[in-house]
Amino acid sequence: MHTPRLIGQEITHARLNTILSALAACLAVAMCVFLVMTQAAARRETRRVMRDMGFNVRIVPRETDAARMYLEGYSEHTMPFEVVHRLAEQDTIAYNHLVATLQQRVDIDGVSAVLTGVSGELFPPGRKKPPMSSAVELGTVHVGYEVAQRLGVRRRDTLTVMGEPFRVARVTPQSGSIDDMRVLTSLEDAQRVLGLIGQVNEIKAIDCLCLTPDEDPQAILRAELQRVAPEANVYLVSDMAEARARQRRSTETYARVLVPVVLVVCAAWLCVLSALNVRARRGELGVLRALGYGSGTVVALFAGKAALIGLVAAAVGYGAGTAAALVAGPAVFEVTAKAVRPDGALLGLSLLLAPAFTLVASFVPIVMAASQDPAVALVGE
Numbered sequence: 001m002h003t004p005r006l007i008g009q010e011i012t013h014a015r016l017n018t019i020l021s022a023l024a025a026c027l028a029v030a031m032c033v034f035l036v037m038t039q040a041a042a043r044r045e046t047r048r049v050m051r052d053m054g055f056n057v058r059i060v061p062r063e064t065d066a067a068r069m070y071l072e073g074y075s076e077h078t079m080p081f082e083v084v085h086r087l088a089e090q091d092t093i094a095y096n097h098l099v100a101t102l103q104q105r106v107d108i109d110g111v112s113a114v115l116t117g118v119s120g121e122l123f124p125p126g127r128k129k130p131p132m133s134s135a136v137e138l139g140t141v142h143v144g145y146e147v148a149q150r151l152g153v154r155r156r157d158t159l160t161v162m163g164e165p166f167r168v169a170r171v172t173p174q175s176g177s178i179d180d181m182r183v184l185t186s187l188e189d190a191q192r193v194l195g196l197i198g199q200v201n202e203i204k205a206i207d208c209l210c211l212t213p214d215e216d217p218q219a220i221l222r223a224e225l226q227r228v229a230p231e232a233n234v235y236l237v238s239d240m241a242e243a244r245a246r247q248r249r250s251t252e253t254y255a256r257v258l259v260p261v262v263l264v265v266c267a268a269w270l271c272v273l274s275a276l277n278v279r280a281r282r283g284e285l286g287v288l289r290a291l292g293y294g295s296g297t298v299v300a301l302f303a304g305k306a307a308l309i310g311l312v313a314a315a316v317g318y319g320a321g322t323a324a325a326l327v328a329g330p331a332v333f334e335v336t337a338k339a340v341r342p343d344g345a346l347l348g349l350s351l352l353l354a355p356a357f358t359l360v361a362s363f364v365p366i367v368m369a370a371s372q373d374p375a376v377a378l379v380g381e
Contacts, residue, residue, distance in 0.1 A: 007304045017277045021270055022309045022316075025358050028266035029317025029350050030324065035259060036346060037325035055204035056237040057095060059087075059225065064233065073114065073178055074103035078199035081119075081187075083229045087203070088122035093224045095205040098122040102190045102200050106183075108161055111150045114182045115161060117190020119200075135186070140169035142184035159183075162193050207236065263357070270361035274306070278365045299366055306362040310355030318350045 011018050060069065061077040069075050084100040087093060100119040105112060120135045136142060141159055143151075148171040153159055157168045166185065174180060191197050207221060225234045322342050 004304070007301060007308065011305060011308070014277055017273055018305070018309065021273045021306075021358070022313050024266045024269040024273070025309055025313030025354060026317040026320065028263055028357065029313050029354050030321035031262045032259060033318050033321025033346050033350065034325045034328075037322065037341075037343060038328075055097070055099070055206055057205040057207050057221065058235040058237070059083075059095075059203040059205065059229075059232050060201065060235065062231055062233045066235070072105075074101075075201045078102070078196055078201045079231055081191075081198050081200050083232055084119070084122060084200065084203050086229055087205075087225075088124055090228055091124050093124060093228060095207060095221070095224075096123060097204075097206045098124075099204045100187060100200040101202045101204060102187060102194065102196060103202065104190075104194055106162060106194075108147070108159070108183070109151060111147060112181070113144070113147045114178065115190055115193070116182050116184050117187040117194075118184060119187040136184050137169065138186050138189060139166060140185070141166040142170045142172055143168055144172055144180045144182040144184075145174040146180040147183060161185075164189075164193055203232070267357070267361040270306075270358060271364060274302070274362040274365035275368065278302070278368055302362065302366045303359060306358040306366070307355040310358035311351060313358070314347075314350035314354035317354065318347045322346075 060075040061079040063077050064075040081100055084098050087095060088098050099121050102117040104115055106115045107113075118136060141161070143153055143159065148154070148168075151159070153168055153171070155168055155171055158165050159168050160166070161183065166189070172179065172182075172184075185193075187200070191199060221234045221236060225232055326342070
């Protein structure tokens with residue numbers, strides 16, 4: 001009797017056991033496919049949330065008095081704008097979203113405001129990202145809520161800053177922070193108005209560090225900056241940086257924990273079902289061995305069944321996992337819903353790994369069946 005025929009008869013005879021085994025393997029495949037498909041969206045969603053928290057790295061001239069900077073909100077010293085380009089040209093630094101700013105307190109028609117010139121965002125090589133904020137066009141200003149209220153200006157009005165007229169492109173919503181007293185303009189306009197051509201007093205950035213809790217991110221960032229721009233110093237907004245790190249670690253950890261748990265449970269399920277099947281078939285196995293079939297045939301019988309269950313589970317599980325991800329993914333990750341899409345490569349991996357998974361899970365019962373003494377099995381019957 002050929003082995004494929006034996007496998008077919010085994011599956012037919014043990015329908016319930018086969019269905020339950022296929023269900024366990026299918027669940028393992030579906031869960032893995034679902035997590036892989038949604039993991040990309042989870043990472044993107046996390047990056048978007050962390051990005052929206054704002055900049056958490058402040059790079060200022062080395063001679064800056066930190067206490068005064070905290071009180072006034074900016075450094076009273078300046079450094080060359082070339083520093084930001086020097087940082088952006090490095091592919092080994094842990095900064096991204098580099099934005100140079102020039103800030104100074106000015107008087108506008110009797111109202112004290114913080115004139116803030118901002119550059120466009122710069123990125124290290126190979127780390128181009130969607131910008132965190134839109135650039136301010138030349139000749140225009142974005143006026144903070146309180147400044148606009150006190151001066152009575154609206155969008156499209158003209159605002160004169162230190163003798164130069166600017167078109168009001170936007171009045172920012174009330175934020176309850178210093179931003180309400182800020183007048184944003186392009187860096188070039190601010191440098192010209194303040195008479196500080198080619199100068200900036202701060203570079204804002206986001207750190208790209210993935211550290212363990214016992215590592216010191218500020219020390220790492222300062223060591224990198226010392227190598228690239230020794231005339232500057234870096235300050236890390238620690239609360240924001242720690243929140244980013246916790247969120248990042250949480251996102252990366254949940255899949256690493258959940259997948260092994262699901263695989264172990266499903267493997268144990270398969271192992272128990274296979275062992276129960278072998279025990280229930282002791283008599284048939286004894287007769288088969290008494291008819292002259294060796295241990296190789298028994299191994300081929302149960303291993304072939306396990307591999308076939310794995311192939312079926314791969315196809316069904318991939319379809320179920322993909323469907324679940326396409327339905328649930330966009331509802332969970334609304335901002336990055338487009339990142340959830342079918343991946344044909346996962347089908348190939350499923351067809352390759354699922355049979356291996358079912359074979360490994362059934363290894364012990366298969367060895368038990370192959371090593372069974374036919375005389376003892378027949379006497380027991």
